[in-house]
Amino acid sequence: MQISGAQMVIEALIAEGVDTVFGYPGGAIMNVYDEIYKQDNFQHILTRHEQAAVHAAEGYSKVSGKVGVALITSGPGFTNAVTGLADAYMDSIPLVVISGQVPMSLIGTDAFQEIDAVGISRSCTKHNYLVTQASDLPRILKEAFYIAASGRPGPVHVDIPKDVTAEIAEFDYSAEIDLETYKPHTKGNPRQIKKAMEAIAKAKRPVFYLGGGIINANAADEVRELVHKTGIPAVETFMARGVLSHDDDLLIGMLGMHGSYASNMAMSETDLVIGLGARFDDRVTGKLSEFAKNAGVIHVDIDPASISKLVNADYPIVGDVKNVAKEMLELSSQINSAKYKSWRETVANFAELHPLTYHEDTDRIKPQWVVERVGQLLGAGANISTDVGQHQMWTAQFYPFSRPRQFISSGGLGTMGFGFPAAMGVKAAAPDKVSINFTGDGSILMNCQELMTAVEKKLPVINIILNNNYLGMVRQWQTLFYDKRHSETDLSVQPDFVKLAEAFGGIGYRVTTKEEFDAALKDAVEKNIVAFIDVVVERLENVMPMVPAGGSLFNMMLLEKKETK
Amino acid sequence: MIEASERRVISVIVVNESSVLSRITDLFSARGYNITSLTVAPIPESKYSRLTIVTSGSVRVIEQITKQLHKLIPVLRVYEHADLVEKEMAMIKFPVSENITDINTLCEAYNGKIVNVGENVIIAMVADEPKRVENFLSIIKRYNPKEIVRSGAVALER
Numbered sequence: 001m002q003i004s005g006a007q008m009v010i011e012a013l014i015a016e017g018v019d020t021v022f023g024y025p026g027g028a029i030m031n032v033y034d035e036i037y038k039q040d041n042f043q044h045i046l047t048r049h050e051q052a053a054v055h056a057a058e059g060y061s062k063v064s065g066k067v068g069v070a071l072i073t074s075g076p077g078f079t080n081a082v083t084g085l086a087d088a089y090m091d092s093i094p095l096v097v098i099s100g101q102v103p104m105s106l107i108g109t110d111a112f113q114e115i116d117a118v119g120i121s122r123s124c125t126k127h128n129y130l131v132t133q134a135s136d137l138p139r140i141l142k143e144a145f146y147i148a149a150s151g152r153p154g155p156v157h158v159d160i161p162k163d164v165t166a167e168i169a170e171f172d173y174s175a176e177i178d179l180e181t182y183k184p185h186t187k188g189n190p191r192q193i194k195k196a197m198e199a200i201a202k203a204k205r206p207v208f209y210l211g212g213g214i215i216n217a218n219a220a221d222e223v224r225e226l227v228h229k230t231g232i233p234a235v236e237t238f239m240a241r242g243v244l245s246h247d248d249d250l251l252i253g254m255l256g257m258h259g260s261y262a263s264n265m266a267m268s269e270t271d272l273v274i275g276l277g278a279r280f281d282d283r284v285t286g287k288l289s290e291f292a293k294n295a296g297v298i299h300v301d302i303d304p305a306s307i308s309k310l311v312n313a314d315y316p317i318v319g320d321v322k323n324v325a326k327e328m329l330e331l332s333s334q335i336n337s338a339k340y341k342s343w344r345e346t347v348a349n350f351a352e353l354h355p356l357t358y359h360e361d362t363d364r365i366k367p368q369w370v371v372e373r374v375g376q377l378l379g380a381g382a383n384i385s386t387d388v389g390q391h392q393m394w395t396a397q398f399y400p401f402s403r404p405r406q407f408i409s410s411g412g413l414g415t416m417g418f419g420f421p422a423a424m425g426v427k428a429a430a431p432d433k434v435s436i437n438f439t440g441d442g443s444i445l446m447n448c449q450e451l452m453t454a455v456e457k458k459l460p461v462i463n464i465i466l467n468n469n470y471l472g473m474v475r476q477w478q479t480l481f482y483d484k485r486h487s488e489t490d491l492s493v494q495p496d497f498v499k500l501a502e503a504f505g506g507i508g509y510r511v512t513t514k515e516e517f518d519a520a521l522k523d524a525v526e527k528n529i530v531a532f533i534d535v536v537v538e539r540l541e542n543v544m545p546m547v548p549a550g551g552s553l554f555n556m557m558l559l560e561k562k563e564t565k
Numbered sequence: 566m567i568e569a570s571e572r573r574v575i576s577v578i579v580v581n582e583s584s585v586l587s588r589i590t591d592l593f594s595a596r597g598y599n600i601t602s603l604t605v606a607p608i609p610e611s612k613y614s615r616l617t618i619v620t621s622g623s624v625r626v627i628e629q630i631t632k633q634l635h636k637l638i639p640v641l642r643v644y645e646h647a648d649l650v651e652k653e654m655a656m657i658k659f660p661v662s663e664n665i666t667d668i669n670t671l672c673e674a675y676n677g678k679i680v681n682v683g684e685n686v687i688i689a690m691v692a693d694e695p696k697r698v699e700n701f702l703s704i705i706k707r708y709n710p711k712e713i714v715r716s717g718a719v720a721l722e723r
């Protein structure tokens with residue numbers, strides 16, 4: 001059929017099964033918005049900032065496992081969206097972000113709202129396109145969805161000049177994708193897998209090192225089975241929270257900079273690291289030369305470039321972790337789980353020696369308590385997003401995650417302002433679950449305009465502000481490494497968060513006691529509208545334990561023992 | 566730990582499409598890899614182009630370069646050459662007052678010749694292995710070259 005470029009965008013989205021698009025209109029994308037007005041196949045959620053549109057699409061994608069879609073205009077619309085693209089790129093989140101561009105005839109003339117969008121997005125997308133004629137659109141859009149979701153997932157950006165959205169051409173979406181230069185390798189090499197299993201069978205103190213790639217690959221079931229069959233204890237990265245349930249006996253905990261003592265010690269003492277969908281991030285490994293120093297390394301990853309990038313892999317396996325885990329399961333009978341009994345005990349001893357905990361020694365509420373409390377009250381019934389800072393780490397440490405895709409956070413880029421819009425996307429994808437965003441008094445101001453979106457579109461996100469009157473995480477580093485020179489991190493001057501929420505038509509609570517917190521959370525869940533729960537917490541609390549940047553995992557700063565009288 | 570850095574030649578076959586070259590060079594700059602020279606031209610009777618990149622780095626860096634290049638969507642193949650024939654061309658402008666016979670003889674030794682003689686300048690060209698081109702350029706210094714242009718290397722696996 002002969003239709004306009006703008007209509008093609010709509011038709012492609014429908015063909016891809018998209019049910020929700022996040023976006024913000026403007027001159028260059030107006031033809032597409034005109035077609036959005038005319039259709040009712042999918043909903044459009046108007047955020048109040050383009051960055052938020054992309055973060056919302058990320059949250060949507062992370063919870064649903066589908067490709068998230070955002071629609072934005074040229075120039076400032078696009079530059080606002082760049083942070084979202086970069087965030088999705090770092091965390092391998094499949095997105096298709098479509099932007100308007102000035103007409104072809106004006107490209108290169110410094111036209112009104114012109115920016116070299118594909119030039120800018122090149123370094124923070126998996127791939128991008130500038131569409132120069134409408135007849136290319138069906139192929140490009142189809143490729144964009146395919147590339148975003150396949151292999152190591154990531155954001156794909158499609159920039160469409162305004163005249164291309166007006167141009168009429170043939171639309172046929174049925175052609176098969178045939179990209180001779182892009183063929184992700186999804187099946188692991190059987191010989192390598194066999195060798196890896198033999199290495200596991202020989203190892204005395206192996207550890208599973210589970211990464212976010214497991215969640216991307218929907219491989220949590222297979223991995224869980226593999227862990228249980230082999231009886232080998234496992235650590236999770238920040239991005240892998242929820243692969244194993246918090247109460248799983250074989251879960252040692254999170255590793256890395258703010259990981260548990262037991263996890264980091266297990267990694268230091270192990271003789272075989274079994275890395276699945278994890279990329280040996282510097283926040284995980286600490287000092288590289290000391291990381292798992294005496295261990296062999298099995299590394300399963302869909303991205304060949306991730307393997308041996310930082311830590312040399314003795315058993316590199318390129319493939320989809322779901323496929324590889326299945327094959328490993330088939331060979332798992334050669335592994336005798338009883339063999340690792342004493343190793344499991346050693347690990348348990350580490351945990352007993354320095355459990356993940358905090359002291360309740362002040363009048364003010366401890367932030368960790370808030371996280372734990374929400375866990376007790378809502379548990380698996382909530383999806384949990386966060387912003388970036390101490391609250392983010394406490395959430396990763398203390399929330400009882402019980403399933404993959406329950407925890408949504410900006411890992412690779414560490415983007416303040418991510419949490420609230422992402423939580424809206426989460427709510428749009430999973431309306432039956434409570435959508436909580438743990439945030440800080442600093443982070444929440446970076447996208448608080450989204451109160452308006454949440455009110456209008458009835459996306460009742462509950463934002464729990466762990467309010468310490470500080471840019472807490474930076475303050476913590478200043479305390480520990482800059483001799484307490486708290487340069488520009490004091491946030492004593494604050495808005496009235498209750499009134500702020502109310503001004504947009506949401507609901508606000510100011511909480512200073514535990515009883516008030518319980519009541520506020522209960523009320524917010526019942527009222528089911530967007531809420532700010534502003535919790536006054538202990539100001540000077542630090543996230544502990546901690547591996548100082550560049551330090552060795554086995555050299556953690558630990559929570560000081562509570563003085564006993 | 567300082568890893569030994571080595572000169573390496575990498576060939577990349579890419580789909581001929583707009584901005585593919587900037588994808589490649591952006592990758593190098595974004596990841597802090599270094600490009601010594603880069604040549605590119607279409608492969609006859611195909612929709613591909615071939616890039617020859619001379620770079621340097623440790624084994625680990627070179628491995629990352631090839632893997633990251635391969636990740637780019639329009640990249641069809643990446644060869645890191647072990648056994649190759651490599652050539653580079655250079656053109657040199659000399660004042661016409663220099664000894665033209667000497668220059669010509671020297672050029673011939675480096676697979677080249679004088680290609681143009683004008684009122685004020687002589688232009689010579691050589692095409693040889695990059696190392697030999699390097700040699701040549703240092704030898705001809707005494708003939709007061711006014712301008713030198715090098716093409717960058719092209720390479721084929723033996």
Ligand SMILES: Cc1ncc(C[n+]2csc(CCOP(=O)(O)OP(=O)(O)O)c2C)c(N)n1
Binds near residue numbers: 387390414417471
């Ligand atoms: C956009 C952005 N700017 C700056 C930073 C650096 N940064 C990391 S954590 C942090 C403090 C966050 O403060 P707050 O949101 O109040 O959370 P808290 O650490 O107090 O829990 C800052 C400024 C960042 N991660 N993102």
